[in-house]
Amino acid sequence: MDRAILHSDMNCFYASVEMLHHPEFGNRPLAVGGDPEARHGIVLTANYPAKKRGVKTGMALWQARQACPEVIFVPPRMGLYLRVSRLAHEIYADYTDLQEPFGIDESWLDVSQSVTTLGDPLSIAKDISRRIKKELGITVSIGISWNKIFAKFGSDYKKPDAITEITRDNYKTILWNAPASDLLYVGSATARKLDLLGIRTIGDVATTSPDLLTSKLGKMGLVLWAFANGLDETPVSAEGSAVPMKSIGNSTTTPRDLETPEDVCMVFYLLSESVASRLRDNHFVGKNVGISVRDNGLYSFTRQRNIPLPTNISEEIACQAMDLFNNNYTWEHPIRSLGVRVSDLMPDEYCYQLDLFTDPFRRDKQLKMDMTVDRLRGRFGHDSVLRGRMYFDRVLAGLDAKADDHMNHPHSYFERGNRVFGEEV
Amino acid sequence: MAIRIGYKVYVDVFAVFTAEGELRPKYLIWEDGTKYEIDRIKKRERCASLRAGGIGILYICMVRGREIRLFYEENYRWFLEAKEA
Numbered sequence: 001m002d003r004a005i006l007h008s009d010m011n012c013f014y015a016s017v018e019m020l021h022h023p024e025f026g027n028r029p030l031a032v033g034g035d036p037e038a039r040h041g042i043v044l045t046a047n048y049p050a051k052k053r054g055v056k057t058g059m060a061l062w063q064a065r066q067a068c069p070e071v072i073f074v075p076p077r078m079g080l081y082l083r084v085s086r087l088a089h090e091i092y093a094d095y096t097d098l099q100e101p102f103g104i105d106e107s108w109l110d111v112s113q114s115v116t117t118l119g120d121p122l123s124i125a126k127d128i129s130r131r132i133k134k135e136l137g138i139t140v141s142i143g144i145s146w147n148k149i150f151a152k153f154g155s156d157y158k159k160p161d162a163i164t165e166i167t168r169d170n171y172k173t174i175l176w177n178a179p180a181s182d183l184l185y186v187g188s189a190t191a192r193k194l195d196l197l198g199i200r201t202i203g204d205v206a207t208t209s210p211d212l213l214t215s216k217l218g219k220m221g222l223v224l225w226a227f228a229n230g231l232d233e234t235p236v237s238a239e240g241s242a243v244p245m246k247s248i249g250n251s252t253t254t255p256r257d258l259e260t261p262e263d264v265c266m267v268f269y270l271l272s273e274s275v276a277s278r279l280r281d282n283h284f285v286g287k288n289v290g291i292s293v294r295d296n297g298l299y300s301f302t303r304q305r306n307i308p309l310p311t312n313i314s315e316e317i318a319c320q321a322m323d324l325f326n327n328n329y330t331w332e333h334p335i336r337s338l339g340v341r342v343s344d345l346m347p348d349e350y351c352y353q354l355d356l357f358t359d360p361f362r363r364d365k366q367l368k369m370d371m372t373v374d375r376l377r378g379r380f381g382h383d384s385v386l387r388g389r390m391y392f393d394r395v396l397a398g399l400d401a402k403a404d405d406h407m408n409h410p411h412s413y414f415e416r417g418n419r420v421f422g423e424e425v
Numbered sequence: 426m427a428i429r430i431g432y433k434v435y436v437d438v439f440a441v442f443t444a445e446g447e448l449r450p451k452y453l454i455w456e457d458g459t460k461y462e463i464d465r466i467k468k469r470e471r472c473a474s475l476r477a478g479g480i481g482i483l484y485i486c487m488v489r490g491r492e493i494r495l496f497y498e499e500n501y502r503w504f505l506e507a508k509e510a
Contacts, residue, residue, distance in 0.1 A: 023478040024431045024510070084480065087471070136480055137473025 002168075004121040005236060006109040007143045007151035008128060010088065011160035013105035015047035016138040017084050018074050029053055029071045034061050044076055048160065078283050078347045084136055091131050095124055098236045106155070108148050110236035125163045133161070147232045149184055150175065156182065171230060176203025183227055185220070193217060202228045248284065250274050251339025255395055257296050258335040265322055266389055266396055271340040272318035276311075277374050279342060283349070285310035286342035289320040295333035303328050306344070310352055313366045317342060427456040431510045433477035438495070438503040450484055450495060450503065461488045463495075472496070477506040 010016065014032040019025065029050035034041015043064050046055040053068035064071055085104045092099045095118060098110035111124050118124050125142040132140050139161035143154020146168070153175055154164035166174060181191040183202050193216060199205055205213070206228035213221030226232055250271045258264050268291075279286060290304030303324045311317060321340050329335075354360055376385045390397035428435040437454040452462045465487040472483035474496055481498040496504050 020473060020475070020480070021478045023476060087480070133473075135471040135473060137475055 001112075002146035003110060003112045004115055005145055005148055005151045006111060006121065006125055006128070007148065007155040008088075008092065008107050008109065008132075009141045009143075009155040009159075010085075010105040010132070011139050011141055012045050012047050012051075013085075013138070014045040014076060014081055015050075017081055018077075019047055020137040021080070022074065025072055029055065029068050030074065031055055031061075031064055031071050032074055032076050033064075034073065034075070046071075076283075078349060082347065084138070087136055088132060091128060091135065095128065098238055100237045102152075106152075108151065108236045122163065122165060129161070129163060145171075145230075147230055148234055148236065149227045149232045150230055152184055153178070153182060168230075172203065176201060176206060176228075178202050180205050183224065185227070186224065190217065190220070190224075247290075247341050247343035247345065248275055248278050248282070248286070249290070249339060249341025249343075250278075251292055251337060251341075253337040254335075258338070258396075261322075261326070262389075262392060263396065264325060264335060264338065265318075266392060267338050268321045268325070268340060269314070269318045269387060269389065270397065271338065272321060273314040273370075273373075275340050275342055276314035276317055276370060279312035279345075280348070280371065280374065283347055284345040285312045285348045286345045287311075288342065288344040289317055289324070290341040290343065291321045291324050292337075292339035292341070293325065293329060293335060294337045296336045297333045298336075299333070301328065302339075304341075304343075308355060309358060309363075310344075310346060311342075312348060312370075313363065314370050315366055316363075427454065429456065429507065431478065432507045433474075433479060434505045434507050435502050436505055448497065450486065450497075453495065453503070453505075463488055467492070474504075474506055477504055479504060 015030055018032055019030060022030075027049055029047065029052075031043045031046040031050050033043040033045075041061055043055060043057055043059045043061065045057060046064070050064075050068055050071050053071070055064045055068050055071055059067070061073060064073075081104060085101075089099065089101065089107065092107055092109050096109050096111045096114050098113075100108045102108065111118070111121055114124065115121060118127075121144045125144055129140055129142060132138060141155045141157075141159045141161065142163045143151040143157065143166065144163065145151040145154055145166040150166040150171060154166045157164040157166075157174065164174075178201060179191075180186050180194050180199060180202055181188070183205065186194070186205075194200070194205065197208070197212070197216060199208055205224055208225070210222050210225040213225050215221070217224065252267065252271065254263075254267055258267065287310045288304055288306050290302060292300065292302045294300035305320065305324060307316070307320055309316075317340060373385055386397060427437070434456060436456075438450050439452050440448055440450045442448055449466065450463050452460055454460055463486045466484055467487060468483075468485040470483055471481075473480045474483075474494075477496070479496060479498055481496045481504075484495045484497065486493050486495055494506060496506075498504060
C-alpha cells in the first residue's frame with residue numbers, strides 16, 4: 001500500500017507571526033529583517049502584500065524600500081518563531097509520531113498508520129490546517145502524496161492556505177509540466193546543466209534515460225530521475241530524532257603537517273572564524289568549546305570545556321581552543337588535522353548573566369568587528385581581510401574554512417540516507 | 426498594573442495551581458483598578474487572538490454574568506482583548 005505523507009509549510013513564516021503580533025499593521029506590506037534603525041541588514045521574510053510589490057527574501061533593506069516605499073520593517077524575534085514552531089510540532093504530534101522538521105517552518109508527516117482512526121489524509125490535512133489557523137493564527141500550505149518529494153512539491157504548488165493532493169492519477173499533469181527547478185535539489189546550477197540538455201520540466205527529467213542523467217550529473221542524476229518519477233522511498237524520521245542543530249563545528253586536514261604552536265594557533269583561528277561566523281549566520285551562541293586533534297601518527301583525541309559566557313566571537317573560541325590544546329598535547333608528533341566545535345547552543349538574543357571581570361563593551365566591539373569582517377568577506381572574498389598571523393604561512397592560511405565543501409549543512413535531505421529502490425544512494 | 430498595547434491589555438491575574446496540576450485564574454484587576462472575580466471557567470483551549478495579536482491558552486470565563494476571553498501567553502503574562510485601541 002502507498003504511504004500517506006503530508007508536507008506542511010507555514011506561509012511566510014516569520015512575517016506571518018509578526019503580522020499576528022502586530023494587528024495594528026493590518027494587511028500592509030511588512031518585511032522581517034535586519035535592524036531598521038541601524039539601516040542595514042537583509043529581508044528574511046516578507047508578507048504577501050510586500051512580495052506582490054517586489055520585496056524578496058535576501059534583499060538589502062534599502063532595496064526593499066526602493067521596491068516598496070511603504071514597507072514596514074520589523075526586527076526578527078527568533079525566540080518567538082521557535083515557540084510558534086514548537087507549538088506547530090505539538091499539533092502535528094496529535095496526528096502522527098513520524099514527523100520530520102525541514103527547517104523551522106516545514107515538516108513532513110507520515111500519517112499512513114493514522115488513516116484508520118483519523119480519517120483519510122485529506123481530512124487530516126484539513127484538520128491540521130484549521131487548527132494551525134485557530135491556535136497559532138497563521139496559515140499553512142499542505143501537500144499530500146505517497147512520497148516526500150511530491151508532498152513537498154504539493155505544499156509549494158498552491159499558497160497560501162491551501163491543500164494540494166498529488167496522486168498517482170494527477171502527478172503527470174500537475175508535476176510533470178512544472179519547471180525542473182521546482183524539484184527539490186534542483187538548484188540554479190543543476191537547472192542550467194539540465195537546460196543545456198534540453199530538459200526543462202520535471203516531466204523531461206522523468207522521461208530522460210537515467211544513464212544520460214547520471215553521466216551528466218553524477219549520482220544525483222539517478223536521484224533526480226527517481227524523484228521525478230515518484231520513486232523516492234526515503235522514510236519520514238520519527239519525532240524528536242531530527243534534533244535541531246546541536247553544534248557547529250569545522251575541521252580540516254592541513255596542507256602540511258603542523259610543527260609548532262604558532263602553526264596550530266593559526267589553524268585554530270581560521271577554524272574559529274568560520275565556526276563563529278556560522279554561529280552568527282544561524283543566530284546562535286554556544287557555551288561549550290571542543291577541539292579534535294589528530295597527529296601524523298594517526299593518534300587522535302577530542303577535548304571540550306564549558307565556558308563562562310556563551311559566545312559567537314572568533315577570538316574567544318580560538319583562545320579557548322588553543323588553551324585546550326596546550327593543556328592536552330605534548331608534541332610527540334606533528335599534527336595532521338584539527339577541528340573546532342561549539343555546542344550547547346542557544347539563540348543569540350537570549351539574556352545571560354554578565355560577570356564582574358569581563359568587559360561587556362569589549363566583547364561587543366569584538367562581535368562588531370567579527371560582523372564587519374563577515375560583511376567584507378561576503379563582498380570581496382575570504383582573503384580580502386586576514387589576521388596578521390595568517391601572513392606567517394600563506395599556504396596554510398589559504399584554507400577557506402567556510403567554503404562550502406567544509407560545511408555541514410544543518411538539515412540535509414540526505415542526512416539519514418536517501419532511498420531509491422530501497423537502496424541507499 | 427495593567428499595560429495596554431493597542432488592542433492588547435495585559436492585566437494582573439491571581440491564579441492557583443491546583444493539586445492536579447491545573448492553572449486556574451481566580452480574579453483579575455482591570456485597568457481602572459476594579460477587581461473582577463472569575464465565577465466560572467467555561468472552556469480552556471489553545472487559541473490565537475487576531476484582535477489583540479498573540480497566541481496562548483484561551484480561558485473563556487464568566488465574570489459578573491458576562492463571558493470574557495482571557496489569554497495566558499505562557500510567559501507568565503495574561504491579556505484581554507480591548508474593544509477599542
